[in-house]
Amino acid sequence: MTSELFSPLTLRSGQVLKNRIAKAAMEENMADDHQLPGRQLLSLYRRWADGGTGLLITGNVMVHAEAMTGPAGVVLDEHAPLKPFSEWAEAGKSGGGAIWMQINHPGRQVTSDMPGVVWGPTDTGVSLGKHSGRFGKPTAMTAQQIQETVARYAVTARRAEEAGFDGVEVHAAHGYLLSQFLSPLVNKRTDRWGGSLENRARMLLDIVRAVRASVSPSFAVAVKLNSADFQRGGFDADDARQVIEMLEPLGVDMVELSGGSYESPAMTGRPADDRTQAREAYFLDLAKDLVRTSPLPLMLTGGITRRVTAERVLDSGVSVLGMGTALAVTPDLPERWRQGREADRAMRPVTWSDKALASAAGMAQVRHQMRRLARGRATKPGTHPAVALVSEHRKQRRALRNYRTWLAAYRTAA
DSSP, X not given: OOOOTTSOEEOTTSOEESSSEEEOOOOXXXXXXXXXXXXXXXXXXXXXXXXXXXXXXXXXXXXXXXXXXXXXXXXXXXTSOSHHHHHHHHHHTTTSOEEEEEEEOOTTOOBTTOOSOOEESSSOOOOOGGGGGGBOOOEEOOHHHHHHHHHHHHHHHHHHHHHTOSEEEEEEOTTSHHHHHHOTTTOOOOSTTSSSHHXXXXXXXHHHHHHHHHSOTTSXXXXXXXXXXXXXXXXXXXXXXXHHHHHGGGTOOEEEEEOOOSSSOGGGTOOTTOOOOOSSSTTHHHHHHHHHHOSSOEEEESSOOSHHHHHHXXXXXXXXXXXXXXXXXXXXXHHHHHTTOOOSOOOOOOOOSOHHHHHHHHHHHHHHHHHHHHTTOOOOTTSOHHHHHHHHHHHHHHHHHHHHHHHHHHHHHO
């Protein structure tokens, strides 16, 4: 196989990625007490920047201060100071690569202990069996709330460019708000945002148009999309193909393919319907079909840990490969590959029978590694998932107290 791993890629905006390796978004949950990027995030991104990736995509930055995926999330809205974000962008570009900000709204995937709002296309809640009570009961969004949310994405994108980021990625995967609108299982609306795929994709398309209009032509705009939801009757690969075609005329630079949601955590290799059991490159088979028809460059994320797998992904026609967990454990993995070496450690998947709990423990393990990197320490992928989960729970409780205090002050000031 001839490797394109370290060849540049020119995007339609004119932006050039120095190689085909991206650090995919992982939810760091490491904001400071004011929901801003602080010292830990800057340190973490410098570690990744030094590791040789062509592109760093941040963990999801929230467009709505009252709608958070977690209490230690970063918020960039019209009120946030730009200096901490400028420092974050500078840290991410310090190794010569590009940095894009992933921008997101959780919709109904908000835990029940969080203040703020829990919105969705309809009032259908997250279904996780005995764990369903962990999530708040959503209310169906009004037309005005939908329009205001579209505007929020545009504001966040514009301010990300002002802060020095090279692009944004609109998150429309993993069961968050835009993924909820795309899903026929969640979106039961009967108005212009429900029913046909064209209607279910309307909010995403409106957001991309608004974002593209609010930034310069040289600023990259990407979309993260599920190749499939991995739920029977849900958003599937044919839907993904059609949405990619809808995005092409809107000035999108690239579409990142992933899969799953909290209800079916395929992004961690544990889908609810067991249709993908691949240990590496979970979504490659679906991506191969989409590559054949896609008018846009595709990035594939999920389970890539070895160079041979990365080369197989690129040989399929995918333009960029995304890695998350592998870079949380070995931040200099791209540079190792350049030197003909592999990672000397890996994190084993959590194989507990309770998939929801296993997914939470797996994410806790990843965050444990990121926090070690942020403190300048070596990673410890052998940490027991139960230990990581308990530690994460304690950190989130402290972060929740801080977020409640901050949100109360934010509402008063607003």
